[in-house]
Amino acid sequence: MPRTPTPVARVLVVPSFRDWVSKILFHAAAVCAxxxxxxxxxxxxxxxxxxxxxxxxxxxxxxxxxxxxxxxxQIAERYRDKPNASTLLEDKLRHGGKAHWGDMAMPLPDDRGGPLSAEDARTLVQWVLSQ
Ligand code: HEC
Incomplete structure (x- = not known):
């Protein structure tokens, strides 16, 4: 005996309704993404x-x-929209430079705990700027 579709299944086969459902799902997915x-x-x-x-x-x-x-x-705020900020700060972390905030400069890597590679400086600066 052929199975009769349930009411929900019957609604889903109506093309315009199916279209509508897929549009909603598509929008929902886009919003989530x-x-x-x-x-x-x-x-x-x-x-x-x-x-x-x-x-x-x-x-x-x-x-x-x-x-x-x-x-x-504060540092992230100040540098957020500066295009070359990360290069500038990486260089400063590794080699020091002029104080930008007050009179006290930041100590050089050797006085902070050891040499700092370019890659590590980049990791640190990206992390600081994400705060
Ligand atoms: C001995 C204290 C001290 C330590 C340790 C220290 N900092 Fe600093 N840092 C400072 C001071 C003081 C300033 C402000 C210097 C200035 O006026 O440019 C500063 C400034 C900065 C700036 C902004 C520089 C600028 O030019 O605006 C960044 C980025 C930064 N520190 C990241 C770090 C990171 C990452 C570490 C660990 C690797 C670190 N600091 C360790 C004292 C320190």
Missing amino acids: LALYTIAAHAQLAEPTELVDQQHCMFCHTSDAPFLAPSFH
Whole structure:
């Protein structure tokens, strides 16, 4: 005996309704993707803990309260829209430079715990700028 479709199944075979459902699903998926993208774009990067400890960054900095040094939040704010910020800061972390915040300059890597490779400087700066 042929099975009669259930009412829901019958509705789903009506083409215009199927179209409508697929449009809704498509929009829902697009909205979700956009939301995920927005969250990802603003997410703070994971702390590179080993590097941060080795270089004693948290000895002078905190994430959000200025202490002996500007907070990483303040630094991120200041440099967020500067196109060459990460190159500039990576160079400063590795080789030092003029003080940008006050009279106290940041100590050089050797005084912070050891030499810092370009790659590690990049990791640290990306992390600071994501805060
Ligand atoms: C001994 C204290 C001290 C330590 C340790 C330290 N900083 Fe700093 N940092 C400072 C001070 C002071 C300033 C402000 C210097 C200035 O006026 O440019 C600064 C500034 C900065 C800036 C902004 C530089 C600029 O030119 O605007 C960044 C980025 C930064 N620190 C990241 C780090 C990171 C990452 C670490 C760990 C690798 C670290 N700091 C370790 C004291 C420290």
